[in-house]
Amino acid sequence: MELVITSYCRIKNNRIVVNGLEVILPKQDIPSYFFADAYKHFEMNYPKFHKMDNLSKLGLIATDAAIKGNDFLQRNKPEATAVVMVNKASSLDTDRIHQQSINDKNNYLPSPATFVYTLPNIVIGEIAIKHKLTGENLFLVCNEFDAQLLIDQAQITFSQETRAAICGWVDYDNGNADALIYLVEIADDSIKNTNFIPLNATTLNQLYK
């Protein structure tokens, strides 16, 4: 079974590239505006977005950008679409916020709305909810972007039941957003009208570069 990438989104240094084209945001160089600007640009119209932590916002934006304008969700059944993500910092960005809320015994304010995001796979849950995807889930943690790891995990996830996947790297740590999210499908007739590219370590490393 040959797997290919039918669309991708790269986010690095507050720059967004979708299938090779850079997206220009109005306040591109002001980090604090980045997520809100991207939200508007991709017309996400999803108020829950504003309650999410940085990791989930990053994953949602990159996924929406990769999906927008193609028929990925129409071509693939919700139960046959997996979400497989990898990062370096797990949920540490939000873990630090929860830790701060319990550091001071006189000002002890742990919040369930924060605590629920202290798991890295919540970004998978948010993507699954927004796009109604009920397939396989897997979140892995690795010290660096590893193209071969991502390919291996995609390959073992595809099966008789799993025919498509949203895969990639989604990391948010110390104010730095770093994501490469791409759609993986089987190279058959259903994707012949897409500009698909092969799923291999060379292409993944080029997209991540």
Add this chain to the structure above:
Amino acid sequence: MEVFTSYHNIISPLGFTTKENYSSVLADKLCVKTCRYGKLNEQFCLSIIPDEQLNVASRQIKDALLYSKLEKLSILSIQDVLDRSRLSFSDPKTLLIYSTTKGNIDLLDNSIKQNIPKERAYLFSMANTIANYFKAVNRPLVISNACISGLIAIVTAQRLIKAGQYENILVCGGDLVTEFTVSGFKSFNALSQNPCKPFDSRRDGINLGEAVATLLITKNKNKLERSAMQIVNGASANDANHISGPSRTGDGLFQSITQTLKNNKIKIDTISAHGTATPYNDEMESVAFERAGLINIPVNSLKGYYGHTLGAAGVLETVLTLEAASENQLIKSAGFSEMGVSGKIEMITEHKKANINTILKTVSGFGGCNAAALFVK
């Protein structure tokens, strides 16, 4: 290709081997205890591995001072499985998969004096530290997928071996009870002050527990121990409904189970459920089991003994159920006395003997995730 479970270990307040844990559970000993949790100065029912017990056991770790509590527990658990299986991580065909939700999260708490580098709060850094202790040639794989981590680590191991990448994979799951998790679950009002009561009408929340468990997954028939079973299949699925509440109709769990069982007309002899003892979770599980037609099958949750051990849970509960199956033993669901869920399920109310040739293990977690796996003798 057939892939099997084999040697295993459990470390909990009930002991440092599977055997000690198994005999304690059959003697109705619980790890969870109602205690005053100092950091919050409040009563909770928790399962915590005493430092004294760990310190004695840690004497066999070289340079034990260099490792955190969770790293020491993991090293001891993995060492036990390596020793008995005569495997080594210097073999490129042998891999470590580490399953955890929070790892060394206590390193974020500056009020605790530790000589462990803060860097090891990164999950990969902790897993690499453990792998380096064993001079592993392969970088370990780290899975952090909420409460389903342990079971999908086992399923991932089976798939990697089937794909031909490895011959032996040790799946180690571990998590600690920390102020971080206690305060968080407390903010959800999810903690019970008493030993938890999965599936019971009076259930009122979870107990947090700490534990480490390790299970060898292998294709080598000469590496099988007596409790070995074949991992036939496994699957995960998302409810796509809510990040912190389960689907009322049990959609994701139902899908995990039906994909795992496929069209197999195989008879399931027992179900090791997730059963956290929160009102919504247990109700959801019962609905999913009934929808899947699993109505006359003996079910238990082991959370009544161990509490919820988060990233360890899927591994620990699989290991204990495998050990029981090798003795054709059903373990009673501690804390259960009166049916408190609407789905038709049959709880195990006493330890009893039964022929067990097949096990269905299920888990569910935050983020709407669910998973199931099927084990056959």
